[in-house]
Amino acid sequence: MTYHFNPSGPDEDISRAISAPRSQNFFPKLRSEILKLAAAYDLSGNRHAAQTVTFAVATAVWRSAATRTQSQMSIRSPFVVLDISPLPHELAEAVAEFAHLASKSDPVLTAFELGQIYSSLLPPADRKSGGVHYTPPHIAGELILQARKQYANFTTGRVLEPSAGGGVLLVSALEELLFYSGIYEEALLIDLPKRLVGLEIDPFAAWLAQIAVDIRLLPLAIRHGLDLPRVVQVTNSLHEVFDEEFDVVLMNPPFGRAKLTAAQREQFARSLFGHANIYGLFLDLGLRAVKSEGIVTALTPTSFLGGEYFKNLRSMLRTGSTIRNISILDTRCGVFEDVQQELVLTTIQKTKSSRPVQVAKVEIDKPQEVVVDVLGEFKLPDDLSAPWLIPRTRDQVNITRGASSLPHRLSDWGYSIKTGPVVWNRFRSLISERPQTDSLPLIWAGCVRPNGIFEWPATTRKGKAWIRLQENQQHFSQKDPCVLLQRTTSREQKRRLVATPLPFSMINNHGAVVIENHVQVLEPTSKEPPVSSAALTAFLNSQTADTVFRCFSGSASVSAYELRALLLPDPKDLGRLEALVADLASSKEIEREIQRLYREE
Missing domain, CATH: 3.40.50.150 (Vaccinia Virus protein VP39)
Incomplete structure (x- = not known):
């Protein structure tokens, strides 16, 4: 009305x-x-x-x-x-x-x-x-x-x-x-x-x-x-x-x-x-x-x-x-x-x-x-x-009604959430343009590009691609596979949720990476989580998931707290989504499937 x-x-x-x-x-x-x-x-x-x-x-x-x-x-x-x-x-x-x-x-x-x-x-x-x-x-x-x-x-x-x-x-x-x-x-x-x-x-x-x-x-x-x-x-x-x-x-x-x-x-x-x-x-x-x-x-x-x-x-x-x-x-x-x-x-x-x-x-x-x-x-x-x-608009109403009854969260999908530990201006002296002995790649929010693309070094952070942690700072490194998500977005940005997997090659080639504070880190809690990192990334990058998130987030930042509260379908119902992602289906096909998962019964 x-x-x-x-x-x-x-x-x-x-x-x-x-x-x-x-x-x-x-x-x-x-x-x-x-x-x-x-x-x-x-x-x-x-x-x-x-x-x-x-x-x-x-x-x-x-x-x-x-x-x-x-x-x-x-x-x-x-x-x-x-x-x-x-x-x-x-x-x-x-x-x-x-x-x-x-x-x-x-x-x-x-x-x-x-x-x-x-x-x-x-x-x-x-x-x-x-x-x-x-x-x-x-x-x-x-x-x-x-x-x-x-x-x-x-x-x-x-x-x-x-x-x-x-x-x-x-x-x-x-x-x-x-x-x-x-x-x-x-x-x-x-x-x-x-x-x-x-x-x-x-x-x-x-x-x-x-x-x-x-x-x-x-x-x-x-x-x-x-x-x-x-x-x-x-x-x-x-x-x-x-x-x-x-x-x-x-x-x-x-x-x-x-x-x-x-x-x-x-x-x-x-x-x-x-x-x-x-x-x-x-x-x-x-x-x-x-x-x-x-x-x-x-x-x-x-x-x-x-x-x-x-x-x-x-x-x-x-x-x-x-x-x-x-x-x-x-x-x-x-x-x-x-x-x-x-x-x-x-x-x-x-x-x-x-x-x-x-x-x-x-x-x-x-x-x-x-x-x-x-x-x-x-x-x-x-x-x-x-x-x-x-809901903020009329076209969000059906998705909101469908999501409201979903009891599952990212923990049910097999993922924990933490924020990148490195606040860059506190580590300024350890960041460099070229690698030094024991340097590790520094992952900025700019490395997380739309549509699941990972870009390193980040074009927005030229000259700040490497960090050399001190001996007592090694716990800041990331040695396991994960999904990366931008933690802060602008009001005008098309998507609030922008995610990409951390490529295995980054860890294989360098042993570990270090993640800056403007990135959220979604880590699997087991070797084979109920939902693959590829499906999770595709899901988070969908317009539907972004809409659900915006409907309870009143801030331009993407907090770990709100990510943990994200209303999600039963992981047992994600078989078709997994198959579409594995078959490199089009973004439209993947979007339709995610819309179906949020459809009000």
Whole structure:
């Protein structure tokens, strides 16, 4: 089932969530002009400059909004002390034009554009370390809609946004509260600090979010003679203690690894395994904050769907809660300009009732239109910590359904997995262009070529073909036959799984080889494993196997953990595949046979 969310469409309820005005088309040009002029006047690339320019823009937008409502109300004071200087005349004119357009635009879009100016002017290092990626309006609308489809209580409930910088999700939630308040908007305005709570660690970003809320509420405050309520607090959400206080939690948390104190590791122990990712901590926080039967919706990378470091998070998300919806964002959407990860919208309900998860593909067809293709319902694995097999597109649905019931893994095929032991820059002095006494061939990821081809020396590593191990490093050598697999691939690469057998001649001629860290090594656990290395290589290089792997791997890397979890047919059913490989059958014949092995019964 495919459906479109379009503001001009017939479904008022849907269009209300995703609406975007025509002015959206003009904002990028004006924003680009402001950023260009800011750079020309040396007002970009540092936090003070970012605050100076953005404060001027926000103030100008507020004045335009106040003028339109005939209000004398002053803009709220910043939540941080600012040293503000007047803008150059040319830049001030561009800001005034931007403000005039913003005053006539949708408040959610205005919040986004203000946030984009601020984040774009920040130093790249600050954006990265703070995970500053503000939610586009159409994605905020989809998050709201997913929560509403699970009957989230926007009528009388409390809403939390724990990473509220910029205010896009906060204003989107406010629109929901206003819609359901009906004629009781005055009561909502009075009660709003309890009903809508935004938390943000960056004081200036928190102020921006509050200003976005104020702009939306200004006409209501004037109409009812009330002060504008403060709903955004400056705090580190991860330091807060929540006890099932909210009905709805909406979030687009920061991405990236987090360094935790011992106390924080203890606090989030239930969802941690190894390295901590900030967005995983926020998901844990969300389920602590939400009431029984409440809803959490989040925009995050897909890495938690399959990575080993997220196995305790996956288990926690399904212990006392149920995953209601997983919507994969099409990789072509470009949700965030400088984020390369695949992204997902996840809706979780804190309930003991369980049912299959609805899976959808979300595509941004036009700036103002979200296209959602509902792929169906899928059962998550019985092992709560296991990777989730989730199709990304409609043509992956049948393969996913067929694979989900397969109980076999690479260990059943007779193979163990390890990662190449040599991290090259730690062995730099031992690597050479020409062989020396006792040198061994160094196998790079570049030696593993598509379609099962082995190439040594690697053309991408000229001058680094040999390594001379020290006496205490001999255990790093590989003396037995194995299958090699690239461990890291680019987002644009056609195949995630790229495998080749290590030729017997390499071991026969040199006695052993040494394998670099960007290569996975699949070793037979016996002299005659149930599946030959040739059949295993052909299988891994198939489009079908690659599809199955991509459906639970949310990362560009091919980890040993995920390889061990790869859902495989019974090795007893591989007789025809073995024969096809032995007879040097065409890749099309081999692909058809592997598709048959994954066919849903």
